[in-house]
Amino acid sequence: MRPLIASIRLSRFRDNYLLARRQHGGRALAVVKANAYGHGAVRCAQAVADVADGFAVACLEEALQLRAAGISGPILLLEGVFEAAELEEVQRHDLWLVVQNREQLEMLLASPATRPYRVWLKMDSGMHRAGFFPADYGAAHQRLLASGKVDAIVKMTHFACADEPDNPATAQQIAAFDAACADLPGDTSVANSAGILIHERAHRDWGRPGIMLYGASPLPAPCAATDALQPVMRLSSRVFGVRELGAGEPVGYGASFVTSRPTRVGLIACGYADGYPRLASTGSPVAIDGQASRVIGRVSMDMMTVDLTDLPQCGIGSEVELWGDLVDINAVAACAGTISYELLCNIKRAHFVYQD
Known part of the structure; x- marks a missing residue:
């Protein structure tokens, strides 16, 4: 699945x-x-x-x-x-x-x-x-x-x-x-x-x-009043492809991202058809096996690419948190020029797992 x-x-x-x-x-x-x-x-x-x-x-x-x-x-x-x-x-x-x-x-x-x-x-x-x-x-x-x-x-x-x-x-x-x-x-x-x-x-x-x-x-910056709020949704996927590229190579539609150094690119199963915002492309934060990284290239319909270069232990099967406990959904929304409300309301095609 x-x-x-x-x-x-x-x-x-x-x-x-x-x-x-x-x-x-x-x-x-x-x-x-x-x-x-x-x-x-x-x-x-x-x-x-x-x-x-x-x-x-x-x-x-x-x-x-x-x-x-x-x-x-x-x-x-x-x-x-x-x-x-x-x-x-x-x-x-x-x-x-x-x-x-x-x-x-x-x-x-x-x-x-x-x-x-x-x-x-x-x-x-x-x-x-x-x-x-x-x-x-x-x-x-x-x-x-x-x-x-x-x-x-x-x-x-x-x-x-x-x-x-x-x-x-x-x-x-x-x-x-x-x-x-x-x-x-x-x-x-x-x-x-x-x-x-x-x-x-x-x-x-x-x-x-x-x-x-x-x-x-709902606020533009963290404050004491919001510290106790707990994210309810954790959206995650996994790396299912890895590609090694040299410096000066384009990644994704439109060649909007070009590597500046030798780069390991991870391919993950999530795209804008799933509700991840297309505008949150290069630079949007993710956590891969619990470690901070970023999206690189343009988000496509069913897939997106992330940077594995500084995470040599990560590869096929690594978990990618798109937002939740380690990745603030407001930070993802800011990269897309929108708000967390829109991101949450748009999620579809994901497997929903309810935990009591």
Whole structure:
């Protein structure tokens, strides 16, 4: 079998969730949208089902997958519903939903409710992607309460720049949110992972940790707040070919890398069709049998090449960690000009091995 392995350490997922909840205080929804950021939503949810205050997913399909697997705790639809017919499923499966625009509000108010909805009413406090503007938020809140179709409203917003510690936008968003919500009843939720880690004023009734549950930092640089996070996914492959080249020889598509000295090149089974980023070519870090090395040449669809020159003991069969315990996924993401979220969500064709 092709030796590309995504090892998912579920005990680490559980530890990261408990850490996030402690750091935030109050309650926390484990965000398991996008198949738990590529880790497997069902297995991750099951790993914390007895301790999690609830879960958050993007859409109805993701929620139904969890319900079918026996996840009985609260599940929030972060995007709400896309058409009125979905509200019947929301009722049937006892789901919570975000209401973030006038169309969703009108659908809910017009729906025949057999039980009260639990609504998370979203405010656009400055990100300008979704939510009611502060000036319209109170009226939407009042209409929901007056309808008799909701049992509680959680007031929520989402940060645009929480992962930039020195950006004043987060404080401005918190101020706008608090001003518009001052006289409105209900719990509040504003903190994503970055908010939990470095913005104490964002700690409210409900946190919404996402990327930190998977052991990756949302922040641009390591800091004390992220030291205790444990990477959940370890992506590894093996060397299955070795080539000896002299100085001045090209490697890979486009001849983008040319050897500057006699070079041992290791061929490994992983490429951009597996989700490893094509742009993370020469210089992207790897660990070969536990020792630091790098990718050389351009990442191709099914394979990539690594530098074995200074590792004479490594060769056919040597294990290559692409990210995980020794290789920081944020460093790989930086080489590709992207973020760890994208790398994790893109992994496919690997053999997923779950460890409790």
